[in-house]
Amino acid sequence: MEVELRHLRAFAAVAGVQSFSRAAKELSITQPALSRTIAQLEGALNVRLLDRTSRQVELTEGGAEFLAHVERVLATFEQALACARHMLTLRFGFSWLLPDPWAQQAIHSFEGATGASVTLLRTDDPLQALRQRTADIALIRGETETLGNVQAVHLFDETRIAVCARQCDLAKQGSLDWSEIQKWPLVVNTISGTTGPESWPAEQRPREIIETANYDEWVESVAADRGIGIVPEVARHRTPHPALHFVDLTNAPLSPVSVAHMPDGPRTLIRRFMEAAIAAARLRATPPPSV
Structure with a gap:
């Protein structure tokens, strides 16, 4: 022996x-x-x-x-x-604004448990980065039913908020209802945005759509008063743009957040990161203790 x-x-x-x-x-x-x-x-x-x-x-x-x-x-x-x-590195793709504190908690936990490091990869299309093998794992906002062979795990849901230019008439309102968005031109990020015409039934869709290809174009188009935008609540405190104004959105559906990977990626590192991601999502869902 x-x-x-x-x-x-x-x-x-x-x-x-x-x-x-x-x-x-x-x-x-x-x-x-x-x-x-x-x-x-x-x-x-x-x-x-x-x-x-x-x-x-x-x-x-x-x-x-x-x-x-x-x-x-x-x-x-x-x-x-x-x-x-x-020497091990996990490449984490994202398109814009990682949810906080979830991202920091998940990365810290993963790196502490494995000794590996996470490389943050900002990309306009995280799904394409996965398929091209330039990212090992990616944050995906929105529905994941049509991802093909990409494997995804739902983590949590984000609330949505409306955003407009400061000179826009919407900035004078205290809130906006989901059903009223069709009255406004809507700026959408066609690659990685969470809200597009398909978010409403055909008869309730906005009459005018302004398409952009990434988050930066979307921000500047809204700031230029080309139309209003719909984003997760995280953007309120993570987009300090002097030309933008955020408006509470009522009766809006939640926006799902998932972590996705290809089935043939580095299995051990992906599994350990998924464990850290799920644990951080549970912490996020736990209400703070009462004082």
Whole structure:
């Protein structure tokens, strides 16, 4: 039988606490399984490493000498893992305004748990970035039923808000109802926007649509009073444009937020990021404690 890393870790754990029961708890395995692992190691080496009595566990002379080598091997192995993890990078594509604090919490948790790093990739079309393999994972706003072979996990929903130029007549109103948007020219981001003509039944759609191809064009078109826009609430405090005015929107459907990836991407990193993303989304949904 070949000696494996699990044998060395088991031996180091028992030697460290001089107890099979405590070492088993540290390793999250049963005591009989730990005893079998140590017996396998001693059998493979043909050396008795531990003296066991009903009250204590002690290293033999050979076991003490072997432990010094094992500790160096395990330390070197952990250093190699840490080095490799820091070289790993997950490319995270997004088109505009990452939700906060979700994004910061998810990235911090992922990097802390894996040792890998996240590279933030701003792109006009996150889905295209996934399909072209320039991004490993991407934030998607809007419905995800028609993504083809792209796999997506819904995280949470954002509330919508209206935005207009400061000189627009809408800026004088305290709020706008979803059903009243058809009265206004609507500026839409055709690539990565969350609201377009298809967001309404045919008879309720805005009469005039001004198309833009990315978030920057959308912002400047609204600021130039070409029409009004509809965006997630996050834009209110993340778009400090002096020419824009935000108006509360009533009865508007929520805007879904998902994380998407290709099925043949780096599986382990994607799985770990998805875990961090879902955990951060749950924190976002948890109301603050009452004072």
